[in-house]
Amino acid sequence: MSRADDVLQETFLTISDKANDFVIGTDFVAWACTIAKYKVLEECKRLGGKATAVLSPEVVEALCVVQHPSTDDREGEKLQALTMCLDTLPPSMRRAIELRYTRAHTASEIASLFGWSTDSVYVILSRARAALEKCINIRLKADGG
Template sequence: MDSGSRTQHQRFLRLFTTHEPAIRAFVRRLVPTRTDADDILQEVAIVLWEKFDEFREGGDFKAWACGIARFKVLAWLRDRGRDRLVLDSDVVEVIAAQSLDQEPVLQQQREVLETCLKSVPAAERSLLARAYQPGAVIRDIAETSGRSVAGFYQWLYRMRQMLLDCVKRRLAPEGA
């Protein structure tokens, strides 16, 4: 790989890794399962890289990537049109447009939540992360934490409430 290609590749990776959570969230809002979103996001990443030469320097990478993701979701829906769990493409278009409109607010909420999570002690933050991993077995996590299953669910509820309160406080306008 020559120097120019390496620089182009590095630039793409920086932009993609920066915006991947938002692109993933956008796709996830449009399809029924996390697995579907993962499959579509892989396809989106390939198309983004293949078309990266068309992306203009200083442009809005996230908006560009979400536009490509929208088309990939629509193609995915077309291919699964007979599946009763799939939304009509017109509905997906409306949801996609609203999602893009809401993205700045959602991004701010994600950033504030990240800040709030940093205030949680590392051991508790680790338990929270384990509880929300795909395929997590709460019974096992509760046992390793020294709590009953019911006690662990209560703890999760209190942690979610604490994080929600923290996010609301940080997002509230001054003097509100």
């Protein structure tokens, strides 16, 4: 595995470890890119003069500027629809979604908490995502989309 792959993996591990530090409602991409930037800078510092082409901190900073695509005017509507649709899920399905996506539990952790098999968790999460997608689309169409 190349060193770039190692740094990317370390970045994902750090993002996972610090998931509880992320403030919902803020810019996740900017938050994750900041972590990635520091991981790259750590690697550049570690390599020092040993690397033939180490990026300067200024170049790393320029590469880390988050470019947002044009914002979706309906983002707030989508979020509101998601919130409403979550309320329509059966309690165990809603709890599984919360554990997986809000609390970042793995499928095996959720299975252990519910006394289910890991495969059952994957099935429940898949069904929940499909139900949410269908519900959100119906709500957005009903609201004029």
